[in-house]
Amino acid sequence: MKILTKDITKEKDFEERFYVKEEGSTDESYGCYPFNRPMEEYIRKGFVVIDKPMGPSSHEVVVWVRRILNVQKTGHTGTLDPRVTGVLPIMIEDATKLVRILQGSEKEYVCLMRLHGDVRREEVERVLKLFEGKIYQRPPLKSAVKKRLRVRTIYKIEILEIEGRDVLFKVTTEAGTYIRKLCTDIGEVLGCGAHMQELRRTRTGIFDESICYTLHDLLDAYVMWREEGEEKYLRQIIKPMELAVINVPKIVIKDTAVDAICHGADLTAKGVLYIEKTVKKDGLVAIFTLKNELVALGKALMDAEDMLKVRSGIVVDVTRVIMERGTYPSFWKKATA
Numbered sequence: 001m002k003i004l005t006k007d008i009t010k011e012k013d014f015e016e017r018f019y020v021k022e023e024g025s026t027d028e029s030y031g032c033y034p035f036n037r038p039m040e041e042y043i044r045k046g047f048v049v050i051d052k053p054m055g056p057s058s059h060e061v062v063v064w065v066r067r068i069l070n071v072q073k074t075g076h077t078g079t080l081d082p083r084v085t086g087v088l089p090i091m092i093e094d095a096t097k098l099v100r101i102l103q104g105s106e107k108e109y110v111c112l113m114r115l116h117g118d119v120r121r122e123e124v125e126r127v128l129k130l131f132e133g134k135i136y137q138r139p140p141l142k143s144a145v146k147k148r149l150r151v152r153t154i155y156k157i158e159i160l161e162i163e164g165r166d167v168l169f170k171v172t173t174e175a176g177t178y179i180r181k182l183c184t185d186i187g188e189v190l191g192c193g194a195h196m197q198e199l200r201r202t203r204t205g206i207f208d209e210s211i212c213y214t215l216h217d218l219l220d221a222y223v224m225w226r227e228e229g230e231e232k233y234l235r236q237i238i239k240p241m242e243l244a245v246i247n248v249p250k251i252v253i254k255d256t257a258v259d260a261i262c263h264g265a266d267l268t269a270k271g272v273l274y275i276e277k278t279v280k281k282d283g284l285v286a287i288f289t290l291k292n293e294l295v296a297l298g299k300a301l302m303d304a305e306d307m308l309k310v311r312s313g314i315v316v317d318v319t320r321v322i323m324e325r326g327t328y329p330s331f332w333k334k335a336t337a
Helices: 038-042 058-069 091-104 119-132 181-192 217-226 231-235 240-245 254-263 303-307 330-334
Strands: 017-020 046-052 074-076 085-092 107-115 133-137 151-163 164-171 196-206 250-253 271-274 284-288 294-300 314-321
Touching: 017 303, 038 091, 038 231, 046 058, 046 091, 046 217, 058 074, 058 196, 058 217, 058 330, 085 091, 085 240, 085 294, 091 240, 107 181, 119 133, 119 151, 119 181, 133 314, 164 181, 164 196, 181 196, 181 240, 217 231, 231 271, 250 254, 254 294, 254 314, 254 330, 284 314
Parallel strands: 085 196, 250 284
Antiparallel strands: 017 271, 046 085, 074 085, 107 164, 107 196, 133 151, 151 164, 250 271, 284 294, 294 314
């Protein structure tokens, strides 16, 4: 996972990634670099990726994280069934505003499928390849969603090992794909039947096993901070919410534009400093301060090249404000006074 530097212009690939609309500087007397936030604020504006154990539901794990950290609000970015283990990102307090956009991220699983009859390896490989691409799925009876036929995309299926009737494979899928149903459908095409024996999620979006921690790890780190004042372990486990949208095209704005956006204004051309070259019209963009703080999310009203050229008018339709009002001074009030 990429790490945010203190100064965005010092990132080694800055010139390759961004168009410079106007040079800018930031006042150190307000706002705060994400990794320098005081511990209480760092927790409130962070997320943790839990290695979910077998047994509890995703909701139970989310509640336990809330109780461990003594916070009011937590939310996960994609349900795992009680019997499924693996990567479960949990957003904390302010970061829960990101849950909706993160729920649609692609998923990666390692699955152990048991066949109900003997099948040659070549035939298993052939049939699994048939399931790559768009497939039809009807959610299983135990699921909480409507049981209507849906189209889902399987990006890749890779067989890791076959031993007897047990098939271990890795699959990358669109969000909302049921692996249990996938195994059943594979068994039907093979003609012998099959079921999902075990399942582990190894990645959801940018979150993978490399930044996973157990609930025990989180509790130990929190107790060490509370009782001994040692912050480093908790700061290692909890990540700033800005990292959750690291792959969303970025627009960096002036300090003077921040509070207006926090009060519901759309982003105008005059408030823009740097534009990531991947910004596309009608696409999702993340609005950041020069201190790398996430201000808001929105829909770009033009491509990066056009945004660079315009001198006035709205360039981003702000759809979700993340930063609290008053974090930066209200320059816009002075301008309208």
